[in-house]
Amino acid sequence: TDKEVLNSFSQYYEKVTAFVGSLNAKYAQWKQEKADAEGLKQQVLEMTAEQFEDPYECALGNEDSEQLPLFQFLKKYVETDFETKYNAGMNKIEKLLAEEKFVEAKQVLSEAQNTVIEANSFAANLSERIKAKSGLALELYxxxxxxxxxxxxxxxxxxxxxxxxxxxxxxxxxxxxxxxxxxxxxxxxxxxxxxxxxxxxxxxxxxxxxxxxxxxxxxxxxxxxxxxxxxxxxxxxxxxxxxxxxxxxx
Known part of the structure; x- marks a missing residue:
């Protein structure tokens, strides 16, 4: 009878329903971890793209001074290991993202983000220092x-x-x-x-x-x-x- 057939399949139905629920939860978690990792990566990329004007030209009052992204700005004036550390981290991150290891990628991204934050702070101080030195020289001139x-x-x-x-x-x-x-x-x-x-x-x-x-x-x-x-x-x-x-x- 229909009732006997349904009773026979009920145990399998319950198992499949539980499996689908678990699968949906894991898929939602996967999507969230992927979105979090990719979002953090985008934030880090935007931080490295921050533009710094030429502090010497700025001190001279030149409104058309050159604009340089973070690592190019640093490389123009000083030798640091910020870019080397950043690139090493990003290479590792790309590999983890390709392997869909999003949690591990976020951890490495956080380290890369800290490197960029430190580099940005250093660059801002360097810019102010050069402006002060340029202003001093201009005043003396x-x-x-x-x-x-x-x-x-x-x-x-x-x-x-x-x-x-x-x-x-x-x-x-x-x-x-x-x-x-x-x-x-x-x-x-x-x-x-x-x-x-x-x-x-x-x-x-x-x-x-x-x-x-x-x-x-x-x-x-x-x-x-x-x-x-x-x-x-x-x-x-x-x-x-x-x-x-x-x-x-x-």
Missing amino acids: NIMSDMGYDVGDEIIDGNPDKGFRITCQAGDEIIDFNTVNIDEDGRVIVDIDHTEAVGGTCKNAWPKIVKKLREAGIPMTDVTKNGNSILYSQNVQGTKTNKQQRAKLN
């Missing part, structure tokens, strides 16, 4: 130009993060700011090589220069020659060539 010197500038090793050299000339007097930089502790570094005009004296020129620098916020406290203060000593006389004068700074 303008001050010396306003004081009547013919001024030339040079980026050390073509990298503004390494500082600037600014050469100032008036007649046969040359003031060579051969290092204009800011150290890791935020202290201004200005190394000076001064060739005076024949018959000139350091004591006459430097108080005016230092006053202008201080007014611009460049914290120069003294200029020394052979261990003696040019600004405050009463007996310092200039010679034709005074080499490697270093500004003592806050």
